[in-house]
Amino acid sequence: MKNRKDYYWSLEQGDLLPLMLMMPAVLLILCIMVIPLGYGLFLSFFDFNFGEFSVADDFAGLRNYVRFIGDATARRSIVNTLLFSGGAIALELSVGTFIAVLLVRLPRYAGALIRPLLTVPLLISPIVVGLIWRYIYDPQGIFYWFLGLFGMTIDHFPGVTAASTALFSTIVAHSWEVVPFVIIVLTAGLVSIPTDLYEAAYMDGAGEFTVFWKISFPLLKDVYMVILLISGVDTIKIFDIIYSLTGGGPNNSTISISMYAFNQAFMQNNMSYAMTLSMVAMVITFVIFGVPFVRRNRRRAQG
DSSP states (O other), rough: OOOHHHHHHHHHHHHOOHHHHHHHHHHHHHHIHHHHHHHHHTTTTTTOOOTBBBTTBBTTHHHHHHHTTHHHHHHHHHHHHHHHHHHHHHHHHHHHHHHHHHHSSOHHHHHHHHHHHHHHGGSOOOHHHHHHHHHHHHHTSSSHHHHHTOOOOTOOGGGGSSSSHHHHHHHHHHHHHHHHHHHHHHHHHTTTTTTHHHHHHHTTTTTTTIIIIIIIITTTTHHHHHHHHHHHHHHHHHOOHHHTTTTTHHHHHHHHHHHHHHHHHHHHHHHHHHHHHHHHHHHHHHIIHHHHHHHHHHHHHHH
């Protein structure tokens, strides 16, 4: 195997095989990520409508970004998106952790039977998940039938029909779909922890919560970081389940920044402002989830 010095020497001698092997991946990333991203940023500085665009006549500068600052609906969409992201991640991690730990503690045959059943929601399209939960939240649906067993009605919890509870209801629907992913990843991490550590803790009289907090959680920090990054990006760009479940309503109480960008692009025929919203969403995603992840990896590499 070539060391690094031999590798650079071979490149100087004209060995282009490594570069040729990387070119398909580089071209793919360039075509599906870099070029569309650059074009979206380009359009955000213009007034672009379908069929009506001239680089010379439609240059807007920072006008779309100034409009964003004064747009109350855009600000509401950002707040909704951040609340949705925080609530969904908290619910997914807490429920997913509880179920994953429970499955690991069950006998092997029981875990092998239950685990595949719990992954079924992960296989359903988010659009379909939204439609499923629309019927669940229907006043005549199973959710209110269940509440009726405890003497509760739609007046006690109006679900997606009221602005006060619509966002939480959407978070529950989204978490129902994503929790299986958390269970799968955490289960893989839990079974990789040596059992000797647990046996020693139990012999010292530690309880289940102490064992998880002192042993499992510290060893699963990297796993949680991966889940946090994937779930965070997924929730910031959330669109499909909101589109099919609430459409952003009622009264914009569930509208996300992606949903608002979609409305601006295809309902209001204002692609440039939609690109501006998308750029803002990208910056928010990078600042909240990208920067901490990069800094953590950099600290680990240095120390």
